[in-house]
Amino acid sequence: MDEGFLKEQQVMESDLNSETSHKSSVDFLMDWFRRRSIFVLAYGTGCGAIEMPPTFTSRYDAERLGIRGAATPRQADVIIVSGYCSYKTLRRIIRTYEQMANPKYILALGSCTVNGGMYWDSYNTIKRLEDYLPVDMYVNGCMPRPESILEGFMALQKEIGDGKISSWQKYEDNYAFYRKNQEAVLGQTVAPAYDADWYLYDGGL
Amino acid sequence: MIILDLALMLITAYFVGFIYYGLYRNITARFQRRIGPTIFQSFYDSIKFFGKKEAISHGWMFYLGPIIMATGAIMTLFFIPFFYQSESFSGLSGYGNLFLVLYLMLLGPLGNAMGVGVGGNPFGVMGVTRGLTRLFALELPFYIAVVAIMSISQSADIATIAGSQTTINAFAHPLLFIAALFSFVAMMGQSPFDVVGAPVEVYSGPASEFSGKFLSLLMSQSAIFSFAKLVLMVNLFLGGADGFFELLWKTFVLFLFVIAFGAIYGRFKTPQSVDFLIKVPTVIAIVGLIFATAWGN
Numbered sequence: 001m002d003e004g005f006l007k008e009q010q011v012m013e014s015d016l017n018s019e020t021s022h023k024s025s026v027d028f029l030m031d032w033f034r035r036r037s038i039f040v041l042a043y044g045t046g047c048g049a050i051e052m053p054p055t056f057t058s059r060y061d062a063e064r065l066g067i068r069g070a071a072t073p074r075q076a077d078v079i080i081v082s083g084y085c086s087y088k089t090l091r092r093i094i095r096t097y098e099q100m101a102n103p104k105y106i107l108a109l110g111s112c113t114v115n116g117g118m119y120w121d122s123y124n125t126i127k128r129l130e131d132y133l134p135v136d137m138y139v140n141g142c143m144p145r146p147e148s149i150l151e152g153f154m155a156l157q158k159e160i161g162d163g164k165i166s167s168w169q170k171y172e173d174n175y176a177f178y179r180k181n182q183e184a185v186l187g188q189t190v191a192p193a194y195d196a197d198w199y200l201y202d203g204g205l
Numbered sequence: 206m207i208i209l210d211l212a213l214m215l216i217t218a219y220f221v222g223f224i225y226y227g228l229y230r231n232i233t234a235r236f237q238r239r240i241g242p243t244i245f246q247s248f249y250d251s252i253k254f255f256g257k258k259e260a261i262s263h264g265w266m267f268y269l270g271p272i273i274m275a276t277g278a279i280m281t282l283f284f285i286p287f288f289y290q291s292e293s294f295s296g297l298s299g300y301g302n303l304f305l306v307l308y309l310m311l312l313g314p315l316g317n318a319m320g321v322g323v324g325g326n327p328f329g330v331m332g333v334t335r336g337l338t339r340l341f342a343l344e345l346p347f348y349i350a351v352v353a354i355m356s357i358s359q360s361a362d363i364a365t366i367a368g369s370q371t372t373i374n375a376f377a378h379p380l381l382f383i384a385a386l387f388s389f390v391a392m393m394g395q396s397p398f399d400v401v402g403a404p405v406e407v408y409s410g411p412a413s414e415f416s417g418k419f420l421s422l423l424m425s426q427s428a429i430f431s432f433a434k435l436v437l438m439v440n441l442f443l444g445g446a447d448g449f450f451e452l453l454w455k456t457f458v459l460f461l462f463v464i465a466f467g468a469i470y471g472r473f474k475t476p477q478s479v480d481f482l483i484k485v486p487t488v489i490a491i492v493g494l495i496f497a498t499a500w501g502n
């Protein structure tokens with residue numbers, strides 16, 4: 001259903017319910033550092049990618065919030081899925097996501113990632129990203145302006161700081177579900193099982 | 206007590222190095238008319254990476270790379286005295302001279318080359334190849350300048366060189382200083398010589414396959430190593446330091462120069478940077494060497 005909407009609603013209301021999570025002091029400290037340092041793998045999939053350069057350069061300067069670009073998936077914390085995903089792109093996103101080190105987050109831009117947007121009846125794009133990968137934060141708009149992207153990032157930072165996000169865990173726990181959906185659209189061309197083995201068997205090395 | 210001394214040196218270099226890196230990012234941001242991150246940002250980044258869990262393993266050879274690199278950086282630091290008169294913060298400098306320091310400075314890049322080679326990431330290998338090519342070029346002017354400085358001071362002991370400068374070497378032998386400064390900008394990985402980790406070209410180069418704790422280790426060693434190199438330059442050319450205040454402002458002035466230099470120049474291609482380093486600073490260094498030996502001190 002409208003999960004993107006619900007998620008945002010939750011974020012907006014999060015100040016109201018002030019239940020604190022029970023964390024050890026080490027976790028508390030690590031979350032404090034994590035929310036202050038976010039490396040983004042800006043992987044442009046749809047039209048929304050065009051809003052990312054202004055977000056990260058002088059005009060909007062995301063680095064002042066501790067958000068900066070990462071060169072490779074190994075160094076990244078967040079992957080931005082910036083709009084519609086064709087099946088081909090989805091395969092790359094899945095591989096990239098699986099190469100990132102835990103904890104990792106997904107930020108999805110635009111209505112296309114929520115419900116397919118204006119690509120609703122396209123023959124080669126997916127509709128709900130949530131079915132294939134665990135999305136942490138949606139940013140609405142078609143396409144979202146840099147201000148909204150920054151706001152999305154700040155909401156994400158807040159959730160990270162509160163230690164509320166464990167989507168990578170959710171992905172590992174419900175891997176069968178995600179895998180089934182991935183295979184349904186990608187068939188056998190989906191990446192090998194979530195592990196190091198693509199690196200060893202799939203013509204990697 | 207030497208253990209305590211070494212520990213204090215390491216802690217100082219770690220924190221000052223990270224704050225300098227934070228300043229580097231902040232000041233570069235100001236050059237680009239941005240607000241920029243806080244000065245602790247690099248420290249946050251490194252701690253965050255320390256808390257990440259890596260998804261895969263490349264075998265122990267791969268992870269030996271950053272460890273050798275960190276060893277090289279820390280050993281370099283230990284053999285460079287912070288102050289030229291005082292007993293404390295002199296580390297192991299009584300046991301080794303400038304030759305050893307120059308040798309130890311090479312240990313890290315070579316160890317890293319081995320580790321990255323095992324990882325097999327094409328961008329990593331490309332970065333290492335670029336790094337070693339540049340290393341070869343930047344050493345030439347630097348070594349000529351350092352040899353000249355050693356012959357002027359009649360000593361290879363860093364503290365003696367630092368203490369023996371009546372007029373600081375940067376003013377007494379400006380040609381040598383300029384030549385060494387070009388190499389130093391390259392050593393600090395600044396534009397126009399930042400061919401190793403070149404963003405958008407080789408995707409952070411040697412570091413591209415590392416994540417988690419080992420990336421954190423690489424960041425820490427680079428902070429420590431940068432501070433060690435700054436202290437070395439201050440000792441050789443800026444008359445050394447007699448206390449923390451002097452050390453900090455001298456290293457900071459040098460660092461600020463390197464940042465400013467890097468912020469206004471674009472990047473050379475690898476062959477261009479080698480060409481430039483072999484031609485311009487080397488010739489300056491040779492002329493400086495001739496001046497120094499002909500007229501003496």
Ligand code: SF4
Binds near residue numbers: 047110112113142144
């Ligand atoms: S939400 Fe709009 S801007 Fe974003 S990818 Fe879809 S159509 Fe393009």
